[in-house]
Amino acid sequence: MKAVIRITLKNGVLDPQGKAISHALDALGFKGVEEVRQGKLIEIELNENDETRAKQQITEMCEKLLANTVIENYEFELTPVVSS
Amino acid sequence: MKAVIRITLKNGVLDPQGKAISHALDALGFKGVEEVRQGKLIEIELNENDETRAKQQITEMCEKLLANTVIENYEFELTPVVSS
Numbered sequence: 001m002k003a004v005i006r007i008t009l010k011n012g013v014l015d016p017q018g019k020a021i022s023h024a025l026d027a028l029g030f031k032g033v034e035e036v037r038q039g040k041l042i043e044i045e046l047n048e049n050d051e052t053r054a055k056q057q058i059t060e061m062c063e064k065l066l067a068n069t070v071i072e073n074y075e076f077e078l079t080p081v082v083s084s
Numbered sequence: 085m086k087a088v089i090r091i092t093l094k095n096g097v098l099d100p101q102g103k104a105i106s107h108a109l110d111a112l113g114f115k116g117v118e119e120v121r122q123g124k125l126i127e128i129e130l131n132e133n134d135e136t137r138a139k140q141q142i143t144e145m146c147e148k149l150l151a152n153t154v155i156e157n158y159e160f161e162l163t164p165v166v167s168s
Contacts, residue, residue, distance in 0.1 A: 006125050021126065024149055030141060032131035039125035041090050042105065047116035057114065065108055 001046050001054040005066060005076040008039035013071045042066055045081060054078055085130050085138040089150060089160040092123035097155045126150055129165060138162055 009015050015037050022036040044061070048054045058076055067074040093099050099121050106120040128145070132138045142160055151158040 008125065008127070018126075021150070025145060028145075028148060030145060032141075034129040034131050035127075036129075037127045039127070041092065041123035041125040042102075043092070043119075043121045043123070045118040045120075047118050057116075061109060061112075061114060064112060066105070 001048055001051065001078045002081050003044045003046060003054065003058045003076050003078050005042040005044065005058065005062060005074055006039060007042065007062075007067045007072050007074045009037060010071055010073055039072075040066075049080070051078055085132055085135065085162045086165050087128045087130065087138065087142045087160050087162050089126040089128065089142065089146060089158055090123060091126065091146075091151045091156050091158045093121060094155055094157055123156075124150075133164070135162055 017038040018036040021038060022033055025033050025036070044058065046054050046057060048057065055078060058078070062074040062076070063069060101122040102120040105122060106117055109117050109120070128142065130138050130141065132141065139162060142162070146158045146160070147153060
C-alpha cells in the first residue's frame with residue numbers, strides 16, 4: 001500500500017513559514033492572498049497489502065514520529081500499489 | 085477560492101529528508117517501509133471567486149515562487165470557500 005500523509009498545523013498555531021510565503025507573494029505582486037498555511041506531505045510505500053494493518057501502522061507512525069500531535073493534525077489516504 | 089497545493093520532488097531527485105524519516109521509522113521498529121518521500125503542502129486562501137482566474141494565479145505562484153520546477157512537481161486542487 002502507498003500512503004499519502006498530510007500534516008498541517010492546527011488552527012490557532014502560528015505559522016511563520018506561511019506568513020513568509022504570504023509576504024513573498026505580495027512582494028511579487030500577487031494581490032488577494034488572504035491566508036497561507038504550510039504543511040508537510042509525506043509519501044510512504046509500505047510492504048503491506050492489508051488495508052486495515054496498513055492503516056494501523058501509518059496511524060502509529062504519525063503518532064510516534066511524523067506529526068507533533070500537540071500542534072499538528074494529520075490525515076492520510078491509502079492506495080494499493082500496482083506492481084508493474 | 086481555497087487552493088491546496090502539493091509540491092513533490094521529481095522522480096530521480098535524491099530526497100535526504102525522506103531517507104532520514106525512513107531510517108527513523110526503521111529505528112522505531114517499523115518494518116516493511118519501502119520508500120519515503122517528503123514534499124510540501126501549501127494551502128492558500130485567495131480572494132477570488134472565479135475558478136479560471138484562481139487557477140491561473142495559483143499556477144503562476146507555483147512557477148514563480150512556490151515550486152522549484154527544475155526538481156519539483158506541483159499539483160493543486162481548488163475548492164470554493166464557504167463563508168460562514
